[in-house]
Amino acid sequence: MLNYKKILYCLFCGLVLAALLHVIIILVLPNFSQNNAWYRISKNIKPYTFTLLSNKRFPDGRPLISGQDPLFISAVCWFDLNDGPLKIEAKGYAPYWSLSIYDNISTNHYSLNDRNTNPQHLNALIINDVQEAKLEENQTKDTNQISIKVTFKKGLAVFRALRPDATWDKQITEFIKSGSCRALSN
């Protein structure tokens, strides 16, 4: 004999379990998604090298990273602050450029553009708390350098520059290619 009261109670408990699982799945999904930008980039591109995103495609022709502004030339560099603070530099000119720092679930933590700094010289240092404290001890401050403090270790730096039309191709590509991205010793 089925106990309907008990079954109803179980259905209710099932719904509570569903709600709980829903919250857990939604919260952890970005970390486990094998489709996210970090996973795609760290599997296909060398670390500490700005690599042009326009050249990177899946074997079936899809771009590695979707949803980019087609009027831009962009390069990406992936890093792990466990290796040391990250120094990013580039010299050149573009009508507009920007640097964005993402963590390993594609959250854009920080972005700066040509109007926030010397427009012809990108000079930034990505550091975490511990590294910042160390850096302040042995003071050799580069006054032109922008320090960006982050709370994560593994991340992506994306350097984008506007290419208004094809006549700018060479200049913008050279600017992007001048970009360097290296770990300073800890």
Added chain:
Amino acid sequence: MPSIFYLSIIIIVGLIGSGLSVASMLKNSTSPYGLEINQWRADPKSGGLEANPYQRDLTAISGSLPLNANEAVTFHRATDDTGERLNFRCTYKISDEISNTRFWTLNLVDNQGRVIKPSEGYNIALYSQHLIFDTKGKFLLTLSPQPHSGNWLPIKGEGQFRLTLRMYDTPIVSNSEIFETNLPNIARIHCPES
């Protein structure tokens, strides 16, 4: 009834229920947390630190690297002023102004969000500084498969398309406030049958 029967009811309802609810929340590509101005839709907080967990999931699943709202706000529009889907056969006039921005870019995407490439020799997107504006700072842009004088964005393809507008260095989305901005109208001029 053995307790294993009751336990399995709980587990089955839990698994199916959570699976269905997660899928339905993430299925809609248009986020319910966005901003809409004159049929142009944006989800400006989705890329940055203020993104909610659903927005973070959508970003991770799509494999994109979104611009944060301090850098640019990306708007999408799929319909003309009357609410009809934009179609390659038709000619449209996009008019008025896009205010409160350093510059903007406009390009065509298909229903899956992939950039549509133009015919050989044409630029892949429109850059605001290349437009001709009138003395009041307003513009008139023709979107058409046939050449037009003045500002013209050639379109080539079949079926429906959508527009992506990116406004760079714009204050329209600050921490809590949303500033006024004008976004253009899209009038359908003519639409030959087939």
